[in-house]
Amino acid sequence: MTGGIGIVEQKPSGRIIQLLLDEPNAYYADPFDIAVTPDGKKAFVSHAGVNCISVIDIDAVRKLISESDDRMLTAYSNYLGTSSRIVLKRIPTGANPKGMALSPDGKKLYVAEHLEDRIAVISTESLETIGNISLGGPRRITVAREGRRLLNNAGHTFQSQYSCYTCHPDTHEDGLVYNMASKDMGRNMTNTQSLRNIGDTPPYKWNGKNQSIYKQDGMRFSTVLTRNEAFSYKELDAITAYIMSGVPNPPNLVYNPDGKLTEAQKRGKDIFQRSHDSKGFEIPVVNRCVTCHPAPYFTNKKMTGVGTLAATDDSILFDVPHLNNIVYSPPYLHDGRAATLEEIWTLYGKTEEHGAVNDLTKTQLNDLVEYLKSLRDPEYEQKTSEIHNASFIHKLFK
Numbered sequence: 001m002t003g004g005i006g007i008v009e010q011k012p013s014g015r016i017i018q019l020l021l022d023e024p025n026a027y028y029a030d031p032f033d034i035a036v037t038p039d040g041k042k043a044f045v046s047h048a049g050v051n052c053i054s055v056i057d058i059d060a061v062r063k064l065i066s067e068s069d070d071r072m073l074t075a076y077s078n079y080l081g082t083s084s085r086i087v088l089k090r091i092p093t094g095a096n097p098k099g100m101a102l103s104p105d106g107k108k109l110y111v112a113e114h115l116e117d118r119i120a121v122i123s124t125e126s127l128e129t130i131g132n133i134s135l136g137g138p139r140r141i142t143v144a145r146e147g148r149r150l151l152n153n154a155g156h157t158f159q160s161q162y163s164c165y166t167c168h169p170d171t172h173e174d175g176l177v178y179n180m181a182s183k184d185m186g187r188n189m190t191n192t193q194s195l196r197n198i199g200d201t202p203p204y205k206w207n208g209k210n211q212s213i214y215k216q217d218g219m220r221f222s223t224v225l226t227r228n229e230a231f232s233y234k235e236l237d238a239i240t241a242y243i244m245s246g247v248p249n250p251p252n253l254v255y256n257p258d259g260k261l262t263e264a265q266k267r268g269k270d271i272f273q274r275s276h277d278s279k280g281f282e283i284p285v286v287n288r289c290v291t292c293h294p295a296p297y298f299t300n301k302k303m304t305g306v307g308t309l310a311a312t313d314d315s316i317l318f319d320v321p322h323l324n325n326i327v328y329s330p331p332y333l334h335d336g337r338a339a340t341l342e343e344i345w346t347l348y349g350k351t352e353e354h355g356a357v358n359d360l361t362k363t364q365l366n367d368l369v370e371y372l373k374s375l376r377d378p379e380y381e382q383k384t385s386e387i388h389n390a391s392f393i394h395k396l397f398k
């Protein structure tokens, strides 16, 4: 995996040019923010995964572009040789540098060292760190916080190409589908899963083969994915502690600003919980949504088949997925084949194995989908009365 910047030429038929900030044997994972000095001479990019800031010489970028033909410019998105021409310096920072801001005169760069609870102050002339502002974070670094730093750091992957965060940004998921198998290329494709609030929803992975987070990120992780040394037991403890401590889902405010179900969602909830179809026939227990997806996590934590095996999948069962905040995790199904919640049933799942839906009208399916979009964490549910209280929202995002 590579990281870099994109330049959009602002002129008729302007091109989009992508330049990597990585070097042949060293990668600068998780570029997060960019700040450009008022004189347009320097740009700063924070690399959240490797604790440093790249300083880019913008005149060198202009020169590189003017000396390159269109074919070369297209090739640069895969070329590790340009960074030595455009990067002036890499400035080390504290843990997990993210947002940045320049002073109005452009002389100082402020960097939020997210997991250091500190703001670094960097001189844009000497390119040295000249001070920092403490945000009064905890003195003691707990095991879970150590795990959080590990999850956000690329130090444990081959040449620092990526971190857990790269695929699980903000402990969520990147919406992409990966082929993780170390053999059998092109088989058993899987859609990245969110890491939010999964402590109570074992087993893990789509195929449910991992009974614990500990196993999920243990030895096999390094064999299959990082091709590097495995986490030490201490590191593994820390990363597991962080995930198990329950990274909260953000509030699902999109569809329920006042915390109440809309009329459509109420109708959808009835369909989700129903035991009889619209003609009054009893729906077999195994075909009812609530059988497999009961509250509070909307999973019975069991393995089952719902007719979604692809031709490229081994013959396996799937761990019933939890559905809180499902609205924020498209695409859907284990291989991400459904771009929207509707598609789970309009394009796929027509055999009735994945819930009885064939008697539903289009409007009823819409209602069911509206209800699915409203699902959220139980702890959050208790707080709905406070939802208009800004300080509560503030606390959640902190």
Ligand code: HEC
Residues within 6 Å of the ligand: 151, 162, 163, 164, 165, 166, 167, 168, 177, 178, 180, 190, 191, 192, 193, 194, 195, 198, 203, 204, 205, 206, 207, 213, 216, 217, 221, 225, 239, 243
């Ligand atoms: C290259 C992208 C990528 C990286 C890097 C990555 N993951 Fe994942 N993660 C995935 C995918 C894809 C799945 C689903 C895998 C499957 O079901 O076979 C997944 C699943 C998981 C699950 C299971 C979640 C559940 O609800 O069952 C956990 C836990 C997890 N990852 C943690 C981590 C941790 C911790 C790291 C870093 C040490 C990490 N991942 C790095 C892509 C990635």
Ligand code: HEC
Residues within 6 Å of the ligand: 272, 286, 287, 288, 289, 290, 291, 292, 293, 304, 305, 306, 308, 309, 318, 319, 320, 321, 323, 326, 329, 331, 332, 333, 334, 335, 341, 344, 353, 354, 355, 356, 357, 368, 372
């Ligand atoms: C027999 C158990 C079972 C029943 C009944 C069932 N589901 Fe599922 N559900 C699953 C399994 C297993 C998957 C994962 C399938 C896959 O990824 O290929 C799934 C996936 C989903 C997903 C996608 C989750 C994601 O993260 O991509 C949603 C949404 C969903 N079900 C909602 C429903 C609704 C609504 C109903 C009723 C109409 C229903 N399910 C009935 C077992 C069931």
